[in-house]
Amino acid sequence: MTATAARWPRWLRGLALAIAWVGVWGLGHLGEFATHASLWYPPAALTFASIAVLGPRVIPYLVLASFGGTLWSLSIYRIDMDWANVVGFGLANAVAHIGCYGLGAFVLRRIARRLGHRLPNQIIAFLVIATLSSALATIGAIATLAAFDQLGPEGPVATALVFWIGDFVALVVLGPLFGAVLLRLLRRSDLWADAHAFLHRERLRSPFGYKLLFNVVLVILVMLVADRGQSYESAFLIFFVLIPQLWLTYTESPMATTVSLAVISFLVVVLLWLLELGQFVYIYQLAIAIIATTAYFGLAIPLLEAANRQLRQRLMFDPLTGAATRDYLLEKVQLAEQAGGASTHALAVVDLDHFKAINDSHGHRLGDQALVALVETLRAHARAGDVVARFGGDEFMMLLPGCDSDMAKARMQAAIVALRDVRIGEGVHLTASVGIAIQHPGEPFDGWFARADEALYRAKQAGRDRVV
Numbered sequence: 001m002t003a004t005a006a007r008w009p010r011w012l013r014g015l016a017l018a019i020a021w022v023g024v025w026g027l028g029h030l031g032e033f034a035t036h037a038s039l040w041y042p043p044a045a046l047t048f049a050s051i052a053v054l055g056p057r058v059i060p061y062l063v064l065a066s067f068g069g070t071l072w073s074l075s076i077y078r079i080d081m082d083w084a085n086v087v088g089f090g091l092a093n094a095v096a097h098i099g100c101y102g103l104g105a106f107v108l109r110r111i112a113r114r115l116g117h118r119l120p121n122q123i124i125a126f127l128v129i130a131t132l133s134s135a136l137a138t139i140g141a142i143a144t145l146a147a148f149d150q151l152g153p154e155g156p157v158a159t160a161l162v163f164w165i166g167d168f169v170a171l172v173v174l175g176p177l178f179g180a181v182l183l184r185l186l187r188r189s190d191l192w193a194d195a196h197a198f199l200h201r202e203r204l205r206s207p208f209g210y211k212l213l214f215n216v217v218l219v220i221l222v223m224l225v226a227d228r229g230q231s232y233e234s235a236f237l238i239f240f241v242l243i244p245q246l247w248l249t250y251t252e253s254p255m256a257t258t259v260s261l262a263v264i265s266f267l268v269v270v271l272l273w274l275l276e277l278g279q280f281v282y283i284y285q286l287a288i289a290i291i292a293t294t295a296y297f298g299l300a301i302p303l304l305e306a307a308n309r310q311l312r313q314r315l316m317f318d319p320l321t322g323a324a325t326r327d328y329l330l331e332k333v334q335l336a337e338q339a340g341g342a343s344t345h346a347l348a349v350v351d352l353d354h355f356k357a358i359n360d361s362h363g364h365r366l367g368d369q370a371l372v373a374l375v376e377t378l379r380a381h382a383r384a385g386d387v388v389a390r391f392g393g394d395e396f397m398m399l400l401p402g403c404d405s406d407m408a409k410a411r412m413q414a415a416i417v418a419l420r421d422v423r424i425g426e427g428v429h430l431t432a433s434v435g436i437a438i439q440h441p442g443e444p445f446d447g448w449f450a451r452a453d454e455a456l457y458r459a460k461q462a463g464r465d466r467v468v
């Protein structure tokens with residue numbers, strides 16, 4: 001299905017989008033609680049997501065779809081209009097709806113391009129633009145309804161509030177979900193590479209199912225209490241859903257957050273209608289708006305944590321050879337000292353022989369391969385708890401906790417013998433020299449390292465390819 005949609009001709013994809021839009025409009029009508037005021041107004045989210053993902057070229061198809069929505073609304077509310085007015089009303093609706101959301105989506109595309117791949121910023125930009133474009137669309141919709149004598153008895157101010165919050169909630173709750181579906185169906189990720197990865201990074205797993213179930217049960221319970229209590233206080237209980245939703249946001253994938261927000265919002269709409277809680281609709285709208293925006297802001301925390309982990313990885317491991325860095329080794333030395341008791345620890349300093357000559361005659365790339373081969377050989381001779389670290393250039397260290405002098409010497413000797421057999425290129429023979437020192441009780445690292453380095457110097461002086 002995914003591959004098929006990506007290969008469809010443009011006009012067919014546009015038509016499919018228009019049909020989907022009218023279908024979503026129909027769903028919005030199901031969740032409607034007052035004339036022209038749909039609680040979630042899902043097509044707003046689809047208009048925004050499709051222009052944000054696909055660009056302004058989808059606008060003609062959206063105009064077509066919006067005309068479909070207008071005609072459908074005339075039939076639902078049995079509004080009699082002559083054809084000239086129908087065309088005018090349809091056109092005004094299309095301009096108000098697609099113009100405002102198109103502008104918002106267009107601005108978001110531009111900002112996303114400027115921000116590059118920085119998802120927390122993209123989320124904040126999305127929330128701000130969702131607020132402004134839903135306000136603009138509300139003004140447009142109210143003006144259109146007023147111009148065609150369709151404004152209800154509530155008046156422009158009351159209607160505007162319902163429209164604005166409803167559209168905002170729909171945009172925030174459903175926009176990312178529709179965007180993810182479009183990105184997936186059309187296999188696009190260029191501009192939204194981060195958002196794409198963010199929405200598909202992990203599959204939804206079973207703990208998510210239980211957490212979602214918990215949210216669903218909680219929503220049902222608090223709304224049943226509101227039905228019994230019939231008071232503002234009992235309706236405000238819906239805000240407690242924020243706590244499990246944030247728990248889910250922190251512990252599950254971003255996609256899980258998006259799905260959970262869509263499910264609980266839909267459930268609230270259905271229960272509002274089933275339990276006839278229309279008098280509390282503002283409270284529920286506000287609650288969903290706060291829960292959704294807080295959850296999206298909350299997403300930045302796991303993302304920042306992941307970025308921190310990546311940063312730490314770069315700080316602790318050499319990108320070329322994968323060996324640990326000096327800082328990592330120092331951490332392990334401290335741990336070994338704390339845990340070691342009376343046992344001795346050995347430090348080996350390892351340096352490739354005539355490495356400069358390998359670089360000069362075979363090139364830097366082969367030189368790099370030599371470094372990787374050395375680390376692989378050292379690792380092959382390491383035991384659990386040993387640390388292989390790069391000190392800089394072609395000099396490496398190996399920490400051998402719980403090793404005395406003879407054991408350390410035997411093990412490093414075995415490693416350099418194995419290195420002699422490693423072949424990385426025609427006529428390239430690798431050998432290394434090793435200096436070992438056993439830590440004196442309470443000796444600081446620098447002194448210990450200096451003694452091992454001195455032993456290495458002596459190994460080099462004595463003719464290389466040996467352990468001292």
Ligand SMILES: Nc1nc2c(ncn2[C@@H]2O[C@H](COP(=O)(O)OP(=O)(O)OP(=O)(O)O)[C@@H](O)[C@H]2O)c(=O)[nH]1
Pocket residue numbers: 320351352353354355356357359363364365366367368371392393394460464
């Ligand atoms: N390919 C490659 N070369 C590096 C890297 N880091 C340092 N070098 C080179 O490593 C060489 C270091 O050589 P030395 O250890 O000073 O000398 P040597 O030729 O190994 O001689 P001995 O140690 O005395 O046996 C220099 O030519 C550096 O340019 C690296 O990441 N990749």
